[in-house]
Amino acid sequence: MTSIEHNLQQVRERIATAAASCGRSPAEITLLAVSKTKPASAVAEAVIAGQRCFGENYVQEGVDKIGQLKNSSLVWHFIGPLQSNKSRLVAEHFDWCHTVDRLKIATRLNEQRPTCLAPLNVLIQINISDEHSKSGIILEALPELAKEVAQLPRLTLRGLMAIPAPETDYQRQLAVCQQMASAFSELKKHYPSVDTLSLGMSDDMTAAIAAGSTMVRIGTAIFGARDYGTTHNNN
Numbered sequence: 001m002t003s004i005e006h007n008l009q010q011v012r013e014r015i016a017t018a019a020a021s022c023g024r025s026p027a028e029i030t031l032l033a034v035s036k037t038k039p040a041s042a043v044a045e046a047v048i049a050g051q052r053c054f055g056e057n058y059v060q061e062g063v064d065k066i067g068q069l070k071n072s073s074l075v076w077h078f079i080g081p082l083q084s085n086k087s088r089l090v091a092e093h094f095d096w097c098h099t100v101d102r103l104k105i106a107t108r109l110n111e112q113r114p115t116c117l118a119p120l121n122v123l124i125q126i127n128i129s130d131e132h133s134k135s136g137i138i139l140e141a142l143p144e145l146a147k148e149v150a151q152l153p154r155l156t157l158r159g160l161m162a163i164p165a166p167e168t169d170y171q172r173q174l175a176v177c178q179q180m181a182s183a184f185s186e187l188k189k190h191y192p193s194v195d196t197l198s199l200g201m202s203d204d205m206t207a208a209i210a211a212g213s214t215m216v217r218i219g220t221a222i223f224g225a226r227d228y229g230t231t232h233n234n235n
């Protein structure tokens with residue numbers, strides 16, 4: 001067994017344990033393997049181990065890997081901050097974008113999504129607790145942006161994403177995740193296409209699942225530590 005295969009098995013077990021402890025089915029929770037900075041060969045190993053959904057933060061790096069893997073059963077999620085001048089590549093190559101946080105980006109993705117592809121699945125990013133982050137909107141701004149995004153025909157509004165500020169205390173993690181979960185269930189009432197809450201990373205996965213996350217984003221625990229040495233500043 002390769003270490004990526006072994007790691008994937010362990011992460012799947014952690015998800016199953018977290019789900020079981022709050023009475024949920026592990027099938028409700030999608031594991032997004034975050035492969036940023038890792039080579040296509042690492043993604044290929046994960047594919048052999050049964051992984052299908054991958055998350056990338058850097059547009060060009062993701063596009064390169066999508067081209068190298070050329071496997072139509074894979075689902076590619078863009079999860080990094082998105083600048084307007086990179087939106088076309090996301091619209092043309094990815095299946096999902098988790099980081100929609102303004103109408104301008106949504107409008108560009110909508111215009112740039114090729115008609116030969118299914119609508120781009122999008123999540124609205126919420127800045128739930130991180131005052132140092134410039135990414136994401138405040139919850140109060142969600143109803144208006146959701147309404148605008150839902151009207152764009154080449155996008156499908158699937159739900160919400162957040163990156164909570166790092167926090168080691170479980171109860172505090174849970175409180176933040178529950179705020180996201182209640183915004184998510186409110187959004188669901190208005191938009192039948194909404195079914196995804198992208199919440200939970202290695203350190204807060206258990207709290208996120210207890211609160212109702214449907215998608216956890218895990219990188220290091222699958223692929224090992226990242227080396228930001230030289231090549232990845234070309235977002």
Ligand SMILES: *Cc1c(COP(=O)(O)O)cnc(C)c1O
Pocket residue numbers: 034036057079080163201202217218219220221
């Ligand atoms: C890098 C990243 C992750 C994964 O982080 P790890 O600590 O490697 O598990 C998840 N979500 C987002 C948005 C990321 O940028």
